[in-house]
Amino acid sequence: MVTSKQIHTRGAVMNVIVKDFYVSMELKANGMELGVYTPDNQTQLGDCFVAMKGLTWCKGKTTRAKGILMPWETFIEICRSKETVKAALKAAKAVQ
Secondary structure, eight states: OOEEEEEEETTEEEEEEEEEEEESSSEEEEEEEEEEEOTTSOSEEEEEEEETTEEEEEESSOOGGGSEEEEHHHHHHHTTSHHHHHHHHHHHHHTO
């Protein structure tokens, strides 16, 4: 089953598609895969895997093994307030 949902991010709208759904009542080790595309659906920006270990971001068309894993503890710490999200974004932009 593939479903599409538009996600608003700072004024931009991204198309997010659930690509694979390995779910019963809770996420299993494989979790689920979200495809993230530009608003016009022409370019795949990457895939986000949501699993028991955390979130894995795979930029562009690459494999899950080459993605960047963010453990749930790290994700929760970054998202604990709007200020911590802003600080994380500022730090990320500084190393680009």
